[in-house]
Amino acid sequence: MQTRQVDVAIIGAGTAGMGAYRAALAHTRSVVVVESGPYGTTCARVGCMPSKLLIAAAEAAHAAAHAGPFGIRVPSVTIDGAAVMQRVRSERDRFVGFVTDTVDQWPAEHRLRGRAHFVDEHTLQVDGADGALQLEARRIVIAAGSHPQVPPAWRDAVGERLIVSDDVFGWTTLPASVAVLGAGVIALELAQALHRLGVRVRMYARGNRVGPLTDPVLQVRSRQTFDQVMPLTLNASDLQLRREGDQVIVQSGADEQRFDWVLAAAGRRPNVDALQLHNTRLPLDAQGVPLFNRRSAQVGDSHVFIAGDASDELALLHEAADEGRIAGDNAGRFPDVRVRPRRAPLAVVFSDPQIMIAGQSHAQLVAEGVDFETGEVSFTDQGRSRVMLKNQGALHVYAERSSGRFLGAEMLGPAAEHIGHLLAWSVQRGDTVQQMLDSPFYHPVIEEGLRTALRNLQRALRMGPPPIERCLDCGPGA
Structure with a gap:
C-alpha cells in the first residue's frame, strides 16, 4: 500500500472542509482534502439553496392564488411542475458550479478522492478508485458532514418509495402526493412548499411540536398556525407504513391514507460511523461523535479537530464556515491552539x-x-x-x-x-x-x-x- 505524509489532512470538502483548507494554508502548504462524494457543499447541492428555490416557487403560487383580498382577481393559477423543478435544478447546478470551480482551482496535490477512515490517531486509510493509500497526518480535521437519518423499519416497509430531502431536488416534475414524516425545520419547509405547489401533502409528527420553537406559548401558536394552513397529524407515535404496489399506506391510529411517496425528514446524522474512530483514543459521546471545545474545535487535547455538521451541534452553513476556519487555523498552527469567540446564535x-x-x-x-x-x-x-x-x-x-x-x-x-x-x-x-x-x-x-x-x-x-x-x-x- 502506498503511503503519503502531510502536515494537515482534512476529511470532507463541504463548507467546513473548504473553510478549514483555506485557514490551514496560512500555516503550511502540506495540506490535503479527502472527499468521497461529489464536490459541492450540502447547502448548494441538497440544502439551503435548492430548498429556497422550491419555497420561492411556492410563495409565487400562493401569492397569485390569494390575491383576492387585495382586490386583485386572478382567474386561475396553473402550476407547471416540470418548469418548477427545471428552475430548481438549473439554479441549484449554478450554485454548485461556484463551489466546484473553487475546488478545481486548488492544486491537484491538495485534492484526494476516496473514503477515509482512521487506522490510528495519525493515520488515515483512503480507499479510492485506484486502490488504497495510507495518509500519515500530523494533524487531522474531521469535516465529514452529515446525512439524512432514516429508521431502518421505514426503509424495510416501503423500499424505494421512501425518499429523503436530498432526493427531492432531483425530481423532474412534482409528484401527486407525498407523506412527510417529521416536523422539524426540513420537514416543515418542504411540506409547506409542496402543499402550496399543488402536491397533496400530510405532515406526520411523533410529538406535538411543529418547528424548532422552545417557548411553550409560541409552541402552541406554531402548532395552531400550521394546522390551519396544511394537513397535520400530530402525536403519531403509532405510525405504521406498508407498501401496496406503487403506493404507500400511512396509518396513524384508525386513519389510513395513500401516498405516492414518503419523505423521511426526521433529522440528520453526522458522518462519523464510517470513520472507524474506535481505532483511536479520541473521546466520544454516547452517539460516537467526538467531544470537542467549540471555541477551538479541538477534540479533547489531541491533534484532531472537528467542524461543521460532523460535530452534531449547529447544522447551519454560517456555523460550519466559522467552525471550519477555527479548526483549520488551529490544525495549521498546532500545538499553539487558540480559542476564538463564537457569534451569537x-x-x-x-x-x-x-x-x-x-x-x-x-x-x-x-x-x-x-x-x-x-x-x-x-x-x-x-x-x-x-x-x-x-x-x-x-x-x-x-x-x-x-x-x-x-x-x-x-x-x-x-x-x-x-x-x-x-x-x-x-x-x-x-x-x-x-x-x-x-x-x-x-x-x-x-x-x-x-x-x-x-x-x-x-x-x-x-x-x-x-x-x-x-x-x-x-x-x-x-
Whole structure:
C-alpha cells in the first residue's frame, strides 16, 4: 500500500472542509482534502439553496392564488411542475458550479478522492478508485458532514418509495402526493412548499411540536398556525407504513391514507460511523461523535479537530464556515491552539409565517437557571403586517432581570429572517433593552412590532417604560 505524509489532512470538502483548507494554508502548504462524494457543499447541492428555490416557487403560487383580498382577481393559477423543478435544478447546478470551480482551482496535490477512515490517531486509510493509500497526518480535521437519518423499519416497509430531502431536488416534475414524516425545520419547509405547489401533502409528527420553537406559548401558536394552513397529524407515535404496489399506506391510529411517496425528514446524522474512530483514543459521546471545545474545535487535547455538521451541534452553513476556519487555523498552527469567540446564535425557518431563534432560546435560559423576563407582541393587529396580510404569529424577547441585558428571542411571524439578524446583533454586542429602544424605528414597518415587545419587556423588568410615542391611528403594535 502506498503511503503519503502531510502536515494537515482534512476529511470532507463541504463548507467546513473548504473553510478549514483555506485557514490551514496560512500555516503550511502540506495540506490535503479527502472527499468521497461529489464536490459541492450540502447547502448548494441538497440544502439551503435548492430548498429556497422550491419555497420561492411556492410563495409565487400562493401569492397569485390569494390575491383576492387585495382586490386583485386572478382567474386561475396553473402550476407547471416540470418548469418548477427545471428552475430548481438549473439554479441549484449554478450554485454548485461556484463551489466546484473553487475546488478545481486548488492544486491537484491538495485534492484526494476516496473514503477515509482512521487506522490510528495519525493515520488515515483512503480507499479510492485506484486502490488504497495510507495518509500519515500530523494533524487531522474531521469535516465529514452529515446525512439524512432514516429508521431502518421505514426503509424495510416501503423500499424505494421512501425518499429523503436530498432526493427531492432531483425530481423532474412534482409528484401527486407525498407523506412527510417529521416536523422539524426540513420537514416543515418542504411540506409547506409542496402543499402550496399543488402536491397533496400530510405532515406526520411523533410529538406535538411543529418547528424548532422552545417557548411553550409560541409552541402552541406554531402548532395552531400550521394546522390551519396544511394537513397535520400530530402525536403519531403509532405510525405504521406498508407498501401496496406503487403506493404507500400511512396509518396513524384508525386513519389510513395513500401516498405516492414518503419523505423521511426526521433529522440528520453526522458522518462519523464510517470513520472507524474506535481505532483511536479520541473521546466520544454516547452517539460516537467526538467531544470537542467549540471555541477551538479541538477534540479533547489531541491533534484532531472537528467542524461543521460532523460535530452534531449547529447544522447551519454560517456555523460550519466559522467552525471550519477555527479548526483549520488551529490544525495549521498546532500545538499553539487558540480559542476564538463564537457569534451569537441565529436560526431561521423559511416557512410562512417564518420562524427564528436569536441568541439564547427560552429552553436554554430555563435549563441554565437564568433569572429573566419576557416581553411579547402579537402580529395579529400590527400595522404593517396587517397591511400586507401577513398578520400572523408573535415575538417573545428575553432579558436578564438584574441588568436589563438582552439575551435572546423566539419568533413566529413576518420578516423573521430580518428581525432575527437585528436581535442576534444586539445579543452579540451585549445591548441592554434600553439601548435597543434608543435606536431608531421607522414607520410603518414590521420592526415597530419589535419595539412594542421591547417596551413590554422593559416594563416587566421594572426598568421603564420609556416615553411612548405611538401613531394613534395605527392600532396596537404599530
